[in-house]
Amino acid sequence: MAGLATHIHYDHVLWHPDLGNGPRWATPGTVHQSIESRTQVLAPLLGDLPDDLIAIAARLTPLAGPELEWRGPKAIVHEHNAHVEHHLALEVPDWGLLVAGDMLSDVELPYPDPDDAGLDAYRAGLDSLREVVLRTEIVVAGHGTTGYDVRERWDADRRYLDDVLTRGESDDPRIGLEDQAELHRSTCALAAQSTPHRGPAAATMGS
Ligand SMILES: [Zn+2]
Incomplete structure (x- = not known):
């Protein structure tokens, strides 16, 4: 199983352990945002999601090409x-x-x-x-x-x-x-x- 995050917004970078450890592709720029601005990106989820799901949100893999x-x-x-x-x-x-x-x-x-x-x-x-x-x-x-x-x-x-x-x-x-x-x-x-x-x-x- 693999995923695709179309962009950096919090509701598009969620994941669940039952989906496995496959890649969750995104553009390299989105991956950069997910690292540089991780706290800010995930802030809307705090209090709404358990910590273990927040921990695996926005763990993205850069697409290698077009x-x-x-x-x-x-x-x-x-x-x-x-x-x-x-x-x-x-x-x-x-x-x-x-x-x-x-x-x-x-x-x-x-x-x-x-x-x-x-x-x-x-x-x-x-x-x-x-x-x-x-x-x-x-x-x-x-x-x-x-x-x-x-x-x-x-x-x-x-x-x-x-x-x-x-x-x-x-x-x-x-x-x-x-x-x-x-x-x-x-x-x-x-x-x-x-x-x-x-x-x-x-x-x-x-x-
Ligand atoms: Zn959006």
Whole structure:
């Protein structure tokens, strides 16, 4: 058994002894974060998890390259800096599958890093996945449901970013879901820190 941590956030680096001692791969940058900032990363778990589970959380193995070294089908790592630095998405072309981490969710708005003033890193990361999404059939999101609507999700996320950057508001229906109004407010505040050098983006999936 092996694991994959798409990014450094505490809810994506958990493990259990019953899963064995297989590698839990992550990008080298995420592994670095897990060592340098271990206390900070795991702080939200203190008091909620027994010490033995905290002790084995965030024990990650760096990926050796852009493809997973496993006995399964070809699996391509797409690293970007949306949501948090060194985030990865994993593509399994033979299955038409994209494991998106904390992106392309049907129940969460785009969730930028608190340092991503102007949302440049999020936009760049989302745009870096555009070609991947075009050849993807099914998306597994870290929160929400697995879906065949990956192109629609990509379009919705891109539209949301463009709306908050150009209008400072959005009519994305996800704003009404649990915890999303507060995220929307903080994202609008980040968007307001952008420099006015861009107009509305035209990129869509055309679907
Ligand atoms: Zn996350």
